[in-house]
Amino acid sequence: MYPYSFINGKIIPFNKAFIQVNDLALLRGYGCFEYFCTYKGLPVLIDDYLKRFENSARELDLPLPYQKNEIVQIVMNLLKKNNITEAGIRFILTGGYSEDAFTVSKPNFIILIEPLKIPEKNVYRKGVKLITLKHQREFSSAKSINYLTAIRNFHVCKKENAYDVLYYFNNHILEVTRSNFFIFKENNLLTPKDDILHGITRKIIIEIASKEFKIEERELPLIELNAATEAFLSGTTKKVLPVVMVDKLKIGNGKVGLNSKHLLKLFENYISKRIQEFQDKYRISH
Amino acid sequence: MYPYSFINGKIIPFNKAFIQVNDLALLRGYGCFEYFCTYKGLPVLIDDYLKRFENSARELDLPLPYQKNEIVQIVMNLLKKNNITEAGIRFILTGGYSEDAFTVSKPNFIILIEPLKIPEKNVYRKGVKLITLKHQREFSSAKSINYLTAIRNFHVCKKENAYDVLYYFNNHILEVTRSNFFIFKENNLLTPKDDILHGITRKIIIEIASKEFKIEERELPLIELNAATEAFLSGTTKKVLPVVMVDKLKIGNGKVGLNSKHLLKLFENYISKRIQEFQDKYRISH
Structure with a gap:
């Protein structure tokens, strides 16, 4: 963790x-969070993540104690104070200190600045394996802290030499532990639509991919994995990370596909543009 | 909250x-807990609750940092230090301080001494209403902190003028938010068996009721509520609390039944015996 954090209005040493x-996060696992990262030291996509954070807070009936522009300013100050280049930024909004260990009160709002862990290049070259698990998150459209x-199942992953867990429910694919999931069927790009967290990276991918591929956001039966020519997971730190195996099923020919590689490049170009926009908006000298 | 608590080896002011x-309870809602109460100022049933606490900790892969007899001694000291008569006692075991906000580390172990809130006599006389909700807790046999x-649904209860929520899944009754659920069909006592937290009060009720009633621990389809002559919920602070309505369905004649009243008396007699045993075991002068 980087040396400075923010709690309830103050920047303090971590x-x-x-x-x-007696916070409800500790007593009852009640709270929501956001996690995103800097590019060139800047919280470039903060507006998108803040919008989702507001939504999660609303779904959990927790009022956000600051306006969005105030939070942007706090994050900028915090990054400067920590004097870092690239970092992960975590917002946490808890159920607050509860008299009866059940009733929600005034939320505690915390911002942590964390070392950024991104997958190594090798992982992108080889692709990863997922294992499936029947599970649907509670209040799946909110980014609650409930993990x-x-x-509990992370050790199963390690045992099976898998990178992560792919959740399904009622025989439909949902999402990965901390990522969204996509498949290509030739030049059609498919991804689950409901009962998942709508990732910011997911949203960007759909936007940029729609110019070159046919997009199908819909229910995705497990059985369609058999017809997938490529697959990948999407997330803040993972961007577009190829999946070459699910349980014992090889995806396509079992190698990283051209479409996924191409999408990763499109994603990186998109981010470059957003960095430029952010620098212009906040008049940051290059 | 009472003035003294216990954290990781020390009694400190609350x-x-x-x-x-960066504890995983706060970041990921990862931890387990126990809650029980004193009788005549003594943690009479502590052995039973500790056994379940050990089980929850095992299911969450969290090592308990103290032996059971050490914990009994800590609780006795803590009660004395707080100089109270009756209280609720809460154990919390968290996922610990995590480097990467995901990997479990050395748990934090906390004991809180709380004011005891028990339902008023009036509630036992009138009985309560429950509303149903489709939900099954994750790792239902462990008492995780995930609530x-x-x-999130507590306000629905209030709106519907209900006392609590009865969970069902696949059309089978499971449990109440923080209690177990029983029905009588004449002199047969029925309660769900699987996919629930096995309450200590539930266990005691089954034990003492089995001398007078036929017990059926099994899958309990929602439809059997129609045939129930009585119903009640069981829990640490609720003991045997009559349920006279579920959603819009009157249970039996809609009034508190004789069997439930009788069971409450049997339960209180049982506790009296356990108080005596506890006093004898720990050589506490009367």
């Missing part, structure tokens, strides 16, 4: 960042 | 009871 033990099943 | 913000659905 090693002094504490909450009292019970995810963490 | 208003100084903090954890650092996302419970807290």
